[in-house]
Amino acid sequence: MTKVDKKKRGENYAIKIENVSKSFKLFYDKHYTLKERLVFWKNKKCEMKEVLREISLNIKKGESVALVGINGSGKSTLLKLMTKIIYPTSGTISIDGKLTSLLELGAGFHPDFTGRENIYFNASIFGLTAAEIDSRINEIIEFSELGNLIDSPVRTYSSGQYMRLAFSVAINVDAEILLIDEILAVGDQHFQEKCFQKLEELKKSDKTIVIVSHSLGSISQFCDRAVWINNGRIAMDGTIHEVIEKYLEVCG
Amino acid sequence: MKELLTNLYNYRQLLKSNVKKEIRGKYKGSFLGVLWSFVNPLLTALVYAIVFPIILRSAEPNYVTFIVIGILPWTYFTTVIMQGTTTILMNAAIIKKVYFPREILPISINVSGVINFLISCLIIFIFLIFSGIGFSWYLGFLPLVIITQFVLQQGIIFITSAINVYVRDAEYIISFIINMLFYATPILYSASMFEHSALNWIIKLNPMATIMNCYRDILFYQSMPALLELIIVLLVSCVLCYIGFKIFKKLERNFAEEV
The missing domain is CATH 3.40.50.300 (P-loop containing nucleotide triphosphate hydrolases)
Structure with a gap:
């Protein structure tokens, strides 16, 4: 149209x-x-x-x-x-x-590459350019709370850490429409609350959000x-x- | 076609990171790493270079260089075709879950292939220097040959990667065809040996034979490549690439359900 x-x-x-x-x-x-x-x-x-x-x-x-x-x-x-x-x-x-789907977390993660490299892979699947990823990589790492682990290969992550990294990338893609499928049960209690806070923030900034849960x-x-x-x-x-x-x- | 270009532009970072993953990820954890992409064809060339002079008795002078110039472009060709054919199935997990222009996958296979090949051209140059053959001005035609091969491969894998999703046999049929094609392409021998044979038409019809002859002319014989034939192959490849893309786009809609 x-x-x-x-x-x-x-x-x-x-x-x-x-x-x-x-x-x-x-x-x-x-x-x-x-x-x-x-x-x-x-x-x-x-x-x-x-x-x-x-x-x-x-x-x-x-x-x-x-x-x-x-x-x-x-x-x-x-x-x-x-x-x-x-x-x-x-x-x-x-x-x-611009639409982003959080149907699958960590799509395109390569186990042998570091968390930082995988942020680039994963974010590029959502259609971000290198400059766009550069500008928000600190935000993503901070949100994931992985600290120094970010420079270790993702195969060394626990499944919770893996999901946290993946979710941090997906949520920071900056889409106008977000589709979320059953993935809010990520990480521990503290991280879940943080995710909802972030979603609340996105909602306030006038994003369209569709959730299956x-x-x-x-x-x-x-x-x-x-x-x-x-x-x-x-x-x-x-x-x-x-x-x-x-x-x-x-x-x- | 316009759609292809805008998709490529918007998802250029995905293409870049896919190529990076393709080149580095494959050998990650192995001792020699990326070097394996060059050691392998070199060893193959070495085996042929030892065995063939014994069988044929009279081989070309500088037979090792002759073989290396044939084997490296051929390795580039087979790697791209085989990996390209299976790429959609290999990436089933992402295809089911995320939207992105699917043509990025076969294109990144071809791009990582050509990067590998460009690096392995250094090996060819080393052989040219040490065998005393050296270089000539005809080297200026080399990019045109590489581009032709690139476009040809892209056209083929657009089609084969999409078909392989629906008919899983495609992979095995293609691997068989490639094995046959190896003998129908002047890699171990020079095209002139077949000139008076009844089978010459096979070589004439084989686009890879034309491409291979051009590599040989430019690098080994240091003479003018058959430009007209090369340009015909390039044009045919462009048409194939266009048709291939259309087929790919048509079959793409059901990828997520079929893989």
Whole structure:
């Protein structure tokens, strides 16, 4: 959508999802090799499974939205569609603004390189340039609280330290839209609190945040709006307290 | 194509760090480190240089240099094609989780390959000096040959890397083809030996043969390379690269679901 269009219609959406459906091919026995494909070319046992059905959802700039729902309801698929990792079977998704997904922490980490080098690798996956990384590397290291460990290879880190480094990179990428999937359970109590503080800060600076989480307590403090996804459809969309109340009533 | 260039520009740091990881990460922890990328082809060249004069009886003078000039570009070719073909599968973990322009992966394989090759050109130069062959002004054509090989490889791995996600056999088929191609490319022998053979058309059709002949002409024989043939190969490679990119983009949409 062009800028002119938006102004004309007076909209200010960060994420616009229209009639999106997503189906996955489900194979009973997937044939990857040529031999198998030739031998079994007739009995292709596959079934289309519809994970999301005609989802329409608009998220305004500066909103913080929680996606709730039971396992396998399609929340993560929806997040993946927003990041363009996968594409919808039908419908359209338009994104306005720089988007970062915290679906996977430490993507692209190389165990033999130091924490500092890995900050560069990891941040570059999010599309940052060397100068941009240089300007915030101190902030990242400070946030991770790794101190001198930053110059040791990441294979020597404990899993908690690894996650802390990864989270510090992701949170400092400076995107306008942040998608977060179940990763807030990072590190110890102290670090978790720090993460929420940082998210709170980002929220105040008018970033759009979409969170998938099962820790209803913390998201109810943080988000304004919640969308409950059940069986690939939007079951309810409203303020966080309304939705969580209803969700706990039905699924709790 | 415009999309490719803007993506490349926006994600230039990713390309850079990927290339760095490709070059340094591979040998990290080994004693000789990056040196292995040069020791390996050198040892291969040495083996051929010992064995072939015995089999062939009459070998070219300076046969070791002759072989080294053939083996190093060939190693560059096979490494890029093989690593390029598997690169998408190798990076499955990131592809499933993060969005970034996927073409960065095959491109960084090719770029790290060409950097390795440029360094290994030093070895060729050392051989040229010590064998007394020396250098000529034709060296000025060398960049054009390297660019041609680069574009050709890029076109091939755009296609093979994407196909290998859907049909895992591609990797093995390609490794077989490369093995065959080794004998259809004038690496151990010079192209002139096949001039009157019925099999000459294979060499004529093989783009790597044209490229290899140019390396030989420029470096070993110190004569004018067959420019017209080289430029035809370059043009064909550009077309292949364009088509390859289109195919890659088409198949890319389902990478995250298939890997």
